[in-house]
Amino acid sequence: MxxxxxxxxxxxxxxxxxxxxxxxxxxxxxxxxxxxxxxxxxxxxxxxxxxxxxxxxxxxxxxxxxxxxxxxxSISNEEARAFIEDMCARLSEVDRLLPGGYVYLSDLLGQPAVLQKIGRIIAAQYLDKEIDAVMTVATKGVPIAQAVSNCLNVPFVIVRRDSKITEGSTVSINYVSGSSNRVEKMELSKRSLKRGSRVLVVDDFMKGGGTVDGMKSLIEEFEAKLVGVTVLAESTFPGKRMVDDYSSLLCVDEVDVRNKSIHVKPGNYFDDIQ
Amino acid sequence: MxxxxxxxxxxxxxxxxxxxxxxxxxxxxxxxxxxxxxxxxxxxxxxxxxxxxxxxxxxxxxxxxxxxxxxxxSISNEEARAFIEDMCARLSEVDRLLPGGYVYLSDLLGQPAVLQKIGRIIAAQYLDKEIDAVMTVATKGVPIAQAVSNCLNVPFVIVRRDSKITEGSTVSINYVSGSSNRVEKMELSKRSLKRGSRVLVVDDFMKGGGTVDGMKSLIEEFEAKLVGVTVLAESTFPGKRMVDDYSSLLCVDEVDVRNKSIHVKPGNYFDDIQ
Structure with a gap:
């Protein structure tokens, strides 16, 4: 009919x-x-x-x-900007400040509407790129990867610091944590990424960039290609960052543990657009 | 205009x-x-x-x-049934069999279309219930929790076996792993769940039910209420399960490591409906 x-x-x-x-x-x-x-x-x-x-x-x-x-x-520039400014205000709330100068993000990373917006904003950056998979590291990167993968309609893969028996054979690499200078290990299930895949790396937070750099090594190990790196938030980092080419939605630029204040500004996301 | x-x-x-x-x-x-x-x-x-x-x-x-x-x-019964039957066939593929009789699920848990369906199917079970939050345990439960939370439009919270500095203060409990009988620990960020919240627990796989039972204890610890438990897959379990009241989309009912065969049938999801 x-x-x-x-x-x-x-x-x-x-x-x-x-x-x-x-x-x-x-x-x-x-x-x-x-x-x-x-x-x-x-x-x-x-x-x-x-x-x-x-x-x-x-x-x-x-x-x-x-x-x-x-x-x-996609998302209009105005909508993306309004969302990012709103996030800056919310992340600057004093009670998000954790010991060690960390910022509490977990509540926002559990809200479907926030995640959907983050997904659309990140995906909008890669509209002209071919992407086969989104990669992130467990645990807090997962919701972001899933949101982006929803928009791009490609699978996401989860790199783990501790591999489980349920992952099957894995490929592991060692990497240097940029902020603590410790050598750590990360691994990815061998069958989760095909050779030659074009991979977008996303994560929730970047300090020294060691974790992202580790994922880059893993991508090489899988003979795959890195398309880009986007993090939800970066913090200003005193030393030399291990990753240069990335975009960030937010930048935590001042954390004063003693006076209990945080200041968050938009990341470099809009730098290319303006 | x-x-x-x-x-x-x-x-x-x-x-x-x-x-x-x-x-x-x-x-x-x-x-x-x-x-x-x-x-x-x-x-x-x-x-x-x-x-x-x-x-x-x-x-x-x-x-x-x-x-x-x-x-x-929501999702029609026919669509849910067709999807679950398709999943049974896919999970019964021999190369998913891992040492120890585990089943490789990670690829499916990274596919947006699969996750969206799982989310709709699980959410459809709780249409007449009030739910304030979805709870799961890191790492593999996260994509399922996010998919369900998308459909219900409520936040999800992630219980972790290892808490990180970025979670702030946590509440932790000890629980007995049902399949290995070991005492383990799980924790949840203190500010992630309000007292009195009505919580839906989801996870990827249930064997002895120890992890789900642990989440139930955590919910009590937070003075919240359990609304229901749904897992993507359960396996037949020789002993007494620690959780009785749950639903499952899939049931891994035969794993023969020696002859390399798996058999997966629909879980108890449709038992109430028929």
Whole structure:
């Protein structure tokens, strides 16, 4: 039975939003709604326009026999900026200050709406890059990796400092923690990453950059390629950082344990854009 | 400027899907689209019908001055069943068998589409329950907790076996691992769970149930309430399990390390439904 335009638009929107970066042929929708391809094509023009106007993302149209549409989640600069400024304010709350000058982030990293925004903001940076997998290190990087992987519609892999029996064979490397200068070990399940994969590294926090540098070594060990590094927050670091090329959404630039104050400013995320 | 119905439907669908379990007043949409409340009301009737017909979920309408609409993600029994059967087949692949009779799950727990389905299936079980937080244990439970928390639109909290300096003060308990009978420790950041919270516990795998039992003790320690326990997979367990009341999506019922075979069947998830 032919489905009305109004119902088609609703279901199409839902279908596309659930499958970012996936090419959906027009014939799929034509069959699903028992409608002419020309009607589907008109529908998609409206969806495209609305997504664009509302900052939902891009609806890419690929012409030809193997063509179709593909939804690419994105976020407007204004929305990203407003979110990051809000996060700066929230992270600057005094009661987030922990002994040793650390900042309590776990509550924010457990809120679905916050994670979805972080995912969209990070993914938006890599729209023109081909990415096969998102990599992070357990535990606090996991929610960020999952949020980004949702937007890019690629799998994420979790590097662990302690490997478990449930990971099967692993590849491990040693790395130097940038802030404490200790040698540590990290490992990744051998079957979790294919040779030649293009990998995006994400993490919650970067101080000296040792952990991220360790993940870079692991990527080499797997004969995979690093596409980019984005962290939720970096802190100003007195020494030489082990990683130069990265982006950050937030920067914790002043932590005064004695006077109990934190100051958080936007990271270098917008530096390229302006 | 007044927005056309077709554009309203697309943007409304997107807006509602992004905010499950959130009450959106009709006036919000009326202002957003510069349209009469009566038109918005008609729009929502179409959205509701389409969501229902396509198994997307329920659009709940609350009448009155404080009213509005609320999107509740769900999944049809057929879709859940098809997914679980597909997972059974995939988990029964011989190369998932690890030494000690463990099953390799990490690849599936890194796939966004798989996780979204798992989230919807687990959340669908608790539609009539009030839930304030989802709890899991690091590391492999995290992606499941995040997926469920996305659907329920509540935060998730991560219990850890090793607490980090970045968690602040923690509450820790000792628990007996059901399968190895060893006493272990788990802890949760003190500020991550409010007293009286109603908590849903999820995890990737349950053998003896010791870990889940530990989380139950932690919930008591926080003076919170347990709403339910759902695990992705359980394995048949020779002894007495430490947890009785739980649901599972999958059940690993035969692992033969010598002959290299695994058999996975649907868990008890559908037992209540049939």
């Amino acid at each position: 032919k489905v009305k335009r109004s119902e088609r638009l609703i279901d199409m929107t839902r279908y596309l939003l659930e499958r970012p970066h996936t090419l959906v042929p027009l014939t799929f929708f034509a069959n699903r709604y028992d409608s002419a391809k020309s009607s589907i094509s008109e529908d998609l023009t409206i969806v495209k326009k609305t997504f664009q106007e509302r900052g939902t993302g891009i609806l890419e149209t690929i012409a030809g026999a193997a063509g179709g549409v593909r939804y690419i989640p | 007044k927005v056309k119905r077709s554009e309203r439907l697309i943007d409304m669908t997107r807006y509602l899907l992004e905010r499950p379990h959130t009450l959106v007043p009709l006036t919000f949409f009326a202002n957003r689209y510069d349209s009469a409340k009566s038109s918005i009301s008609e729009d929502l009737t179409i959205v509701k019908k389409t969501f229902q017909e396509r198994g997307t979920g329920i659009l709940e309408t609350i009448a009155g001055a404080a009213g509005g609409v609320r999107y509740i993600p």
